[in-house]
Structure formats: C-alpha cells, structure tokens
Amino acid sequence: MKAAIKNGLTTKTMGREIFHYHSLESTNNTARQLAENGAEHGTLVIAARQAAGRGRGGRRWSSPEGGIWLSLILRPQLLFVQASLITLLTAVAAAETTREVCCFMPDIKWPNDLLAGGKKLAGVLTEAFAANDGIRYLVVGLGINVNIKRKDFPPELRQQATSILIETGKQTDRALWVRSFLMVFEQLYDEAAADGFAAVLDRWRRYSSTLGKDVLVCSSGRRIRGKALDIDRQGALLVETEGSIRRFWAGEVIFEQEC
Numbered sequence: 001m002k003a004a005i006k007n008g009l010t011t012k013t014m015g016r017e018i019f020h021y022h023s024l025e026s027t028n029n030t031a032r033q034l035a036e037n038g039a040e041h042g043t044l045v046i047a048a049r050q051a052a053g054r055g056r057g058g059r060r061w062s063s064p065e066g067g068i069w070l071s072l073i074l075r076p077q078l079l080f081v082q083a084s085l086i087t088l089l090t091a092v093a094a095a096e097t098t099r100e101v102c103c104f105m106p107d108i109k110w111p112n113d114l115l116a117g118g119k120k121l122a123g124v125l126t127e128a129f130a131a132n133d134g135i136r137y138l139v140v141g142l143g144i145n146v147n148i149k150r151k152d153f154p155p156e157l158r159q160q161a162t163s164i165l166i167e168t169g170k171q172t173d174r175a176l177w178v179r180s181f182l183m184v185f186e187q188l189y190d191e192a193a194a195d196g197f198a199a200v201l202d203r204w205r206r207y208s209s210t211l212g213k214d215v216l217v218c219s220s221g222r223r224i225r226g227k228a229l230d231i232d233r234q235g236a237l238l239v240e241t242e243g244s245i246r247r248f249w250a251g252e253v254i255f256e257q258e259c
C-alpha cells in the first residue's frame with residue numbers, strides 16, 4: 001500500500017513520509033504520538049482497519065477492512081480558532097478526489113460529513129494541539145467508506161451509512177484514491193496558506209447540502225430552529241433564527257437527527 005501510494009506521488013510535503021499499519025486503535029492517536037516525537041508537516045498515517053476509530057465528542061467510528069482510514073500531521077501557521085477551516089478544506093479535498101477517481105460527487109454537510117443520497121459516506125475529525133493561542137500541530141483524520149458492502153457495517157449503521165461501492169457498484173483502487181487526495185489536499189492547502197481560505201470556502205459552498213436548509217441546532221443544551229444561511233470567514237455556520245443571525249462553531253452544533 002505504501003509503495004503503491006508513493007508511486008507517482010508528486011507532492012512536496014503531503015505523504016512524503018508514510019506510516020502504514022494493518023491495524024491500529026486510531027490513526028489520529030498514532031499521528032499524535034508521532035507529532036509529539038517531531039514528525040514532519042505532511043506525515044501520513046494510514047491503517048487498513050481501526051479497532052477504536054473515533055468520531056467527534058467521543059463517538060465511535062466504525063472502521064472495517066475496505067475503507068480508507070487516515071490522518072495527516074500538519075504544522076500550520078494558524079490561530080487556534082482557525083482549525084475548523086482545515087476541516088472544511090479536508091471535506092472539499094475528499095469530495096473532489098472522489099469526483100476525480102470514482103466519477104461520483106458526494107455533497108458536504110457542515111462541518112465534517114460527506115453524504116451520498118443523504119447517507120454518511122465519510123467524516124473528518126480535526127484535533128488541534130495548542131501553544132498559547134496558536135497551533136503547535138494539527139491532526140486531521142479522515143475516514144471514507146470505499147470498498148465496503150452494506151453487510152460489513154454494524155447493523156445500527158446500515159440505514160444511515162453508505163460507501164463508494166454501494167453508490168457506484170464499483171471497487172475503487174484505494175492507493176490511487178489516497179495519492180490523488182494528497183495531491184488535491186496539498187494544492188488547496190498551499191493556496192490557502194498563500195492567499196487565505198476564500199477559494200476553499202467558495203468551493204465548500206458549491207458542494208454544500210446544508211446552506212439554504214432549515215436546520216435544528218442543538219447548542220449548550222438548547223434546541224434552536226433556523227435557516228442555515230452561509231459560513232463565515234472562519235468556517236462558522238450562520239443561522240437565521242427569530243429575525244437575528246447567530247453564529248455556531250462545529251463543536252456546539254448537532255443537527256436534528258443526532259440530538
């Protein structure tokens with residue numbers, strides 16, 4: 001897998017160093033240990049399966065054989081509050097990679113989900129490790145259900161999860177997907193580092209299935225109904241509710257079906 005990903009990889013930083021495992025608890029945990037030991041910007045950690053894959057807020061992420069479970073170590077010049085922009089950038093890169101490699105375009109649900117036909121295809125878990133108000137390093141975890149059959153999901157996920165195989169009927173070359181992802185990610189990342197995130201946010205808006213929809217937001221124990229209007233420059237969601245516009249961060253927003 002490692003050699004297959006590297007074969008033809010033309011990135012400068014992303015995936016120049018690759019750690020591949022048959023099984024890990026969580027690629028984000030291993031990436032964190034590597035980062036603490038000085039691993040470089042762009043280091044990729046990838047596992048064929050995860051025994052304890054994590055979602056946000058301590059939720060479980062099912063990671064059977066056949067998916068792509070990866071983490072990237074980033075050492076960006078960003079403020080801590082800007083870490084969520086990297087989540088949006090990762091979702092854009094994963095959507096565009098899927099379009100390129102699998103001829104099929106998922107949509108993005110704010111902030112971290114890729115969906116196909118309303119079912120969850122992929123999720124992003126960004127973890128920032130701070131120094132003062134800056135970022136020492138970030139670990140961006142991405143899980144995408146690639147060659148997974150419906151019966152390979154745990155029963156409780158079979159109605160809400162999907163895979164590229166289920167959607168297209170075709171097996172995907174996972175090394176090719178990862179290589180393409182690294183190239184798309186690096187291009188978006190370098191553009192954002194040089195010119196800011198406006199172009200990433202525009203692409204995100206184009207692929208979003210959230211904007212313009214009525215949403216029920218669960219925030220600090222309250223349930224607030226409103227219309228998702230836009231995302232702002234820092235990636236926060238702007239929701240119109242009772243005549244005013246409120247701004248929500250990823251950590252505090254849960255959509256209706258998850259409450």
Ligand code: BT5
Pocket residue numbers: 025026027028029050052053054055056057059060061062063068069070071112113120121122123124125141142143144145157160161162
């Ligand atoms: C996410 O969390 O969507 C972030 C998932 C990130 C996973 C990657 S895999 C590589 C890296 N290493 C890790 O340990 N994690 C990252 P959240 O929005 O909290 O969604 C979690 C919810 O998605 C669960 O509560 C389930 O309902 C659902 N779910 C779990 N596994 C799934 C799967 N394989 N496909 C679709 N939905 C799933």
